[in-house]
Amino acid sequence: MGDYRPLPEEAVRLLASVGAPPRLVAHGELVHDTAAEILAWLRRAHPDLRVDTEAVRFGAALHDVGKARHTGELTGPGHRHEVAGERMLRDRGVPPDLARFCATHGDWSAPGRALEDLLVSLADKVWKGARVAGLELAVTRRIAETAGEPEWEVYMGLDDELRVLAERADERLAHQARHPVVPPGTAAGE
Ligand SMILES: [Fe+2]
Numbered sequence: 001m002g003d004y005r006p007l008p009e010e011a012v013r014l015l016a017s018v019g020a021p022p023r024l025v026a027h028g029e030l031v032h033d034t035a036a037e038i039l040a041w042l043r044r045a046h047p048d049l050r051v052d053t054e055a056v057r058f059g060a061a062l063h064d065v066g067k068a069r070h071t072g073e074l075t076g077p078g079h080r081h082e083v084a085g086e087r088m089l090r091d092r093g094v095p096p097d098l099a100r101f102c103a104t105h106g107d108w109s110a111p112g113r114a115l116e117d118l119l120v121s122l123a124d125k126v127w128k129g130a131r132v133a134g135l136e137l138a139v140t141r142r143i144a145e146t147a148g149e150p151e152w153e154v155y156m157g158l159d160d161e162l163r164v165l166a167e168r169a170d171e172r173l174a175h176q177a178r179h180p181v182v183p184p185g186t187a188a189g190e
Contacts, residue, residue, distance in 0.1 A: 004029050004030060004032075004033040004175075005029075005032065005033045005036050006029075007025075007028060007029055007032055007061045008032075008054075008057055008058060008061060010058070011028065011032070011058060011061035011062055014062060014065065014089065014092060014094070015028060015061075015062070015065065015068075017092060018065060018068040018069070018088055018092075019068055019183055020065065020068045020183075021068065021071065021074065021179075021180065021181055021182055021183045022179035022180050022183070023074055023176065023179045023180060023181045024064060024065070024067050024068060024074060025179070026175060026176045026178075026179040027064060027176055028060070028061045028062060028063075028064065028065075029061075030127045030172045030175065030176055031060045031061070031063065031064075031120075031123050031124050031127050032057055032060040032061040032123075033127075034060070034123040034126055034127040034165060034172075035056050035057060035059075035060035035119060035120065035123035036057060036060075037161075037165055038119060038122065038123055038126075038161065038165070039051065039053050039056060039057070039119070041157075041158075041161040042143075045157045045161075046143055046147050046149075046154075048147060049143060049146055049147050050146075051115060051116065051119070052116050055097070055098060055101075055116050056116050056119045056120060056123075058098050058101070059098070059100075059101030059105070059116065059117075059120040060101075060119075060120050060123050060124070062085070062089065062101065062102065063085070063101045063102055063105040063120055063124060064081060064085065064102075064105075065081075065085040065088055065089060065102060066080070066081030066082060066083070066084035066085025066086070066087075066088060066102055067081040067085070068088070069081070069084050069088065070084060071181065071182075074181050075181060079106055081102075082102055082103050082105070082106050083102075083103055084102075085099075085102030085103070086099045086100060086102040086103040088102075089102060100117075101116075101117065101120050104117040104120070104121075105117070105120050105121050105124055106121075108121035108122075108134075108135050108138065109134065109135075109138070113138075115139070115142045115143070115146070118135065118138055118139050118142060119139065121135055122135055122136070122139055122162075126162050126165050126166055126169075127165075127169065127172050128169050128172065128173055129166040129169030129170070129173075130166075131162065131166065136155070136158060136159070136162065137155075139158065140154045140155045140158055143158075
């Protein structure tokens with residue numbers, strides 16, 4: 001019940017610096033926590049796989065930071081937050097290879113996505129219980145290729161892990177919904 005891992009300090013600082021509403025901070029915490037669970041599984045199941053865990057955690061925490069500006073996209077659809085978020089982070093001195101997650105998380109099927117990008121996209125789906133076959137297959141292939149293991153075996157392990165993670169989706173959704181969309185002291189939304 002709300003026992004999610006704390007965000008990396010740098011992420012907390014950046015979210016505060018853009019005036020992120022509580023709902024956005026809560027979303028970052030939930031996707032970050034889900035990503036951390038997936039990374040922990042990767043460490044157990046595929047210990048030799050090289051993954052930039054810090055980048056995945058950072059990306060999961062901040063992928064939606066552009067919604068601090070495009071607040072309508074906190075509650076409705078839209079992609080304006082993606083490029084805007086990347087720019088906001090770069091303007092604050094975040095290196096391009098970390099700021100990129102804002103722009104890449106929404107389109108996992110684009111060519112050239114790194115495993116780290118796919119993992120952020122995956123966490124951003126499974127936190128709310130969404131299972132996306134094509135994305136899971138892309139993650140499976142990448143792990144199998146790199147680790148030299150059969151795809152079916154990698155997928156069986158991933159599927160088990162994602163099933164367990166998806167079981168807590170309702171709890172996460174309720175946690176996020178308890179956090180207001182507008183910053184404290186603000187009269188109304190967009
Ligand atoms: Fe998200």
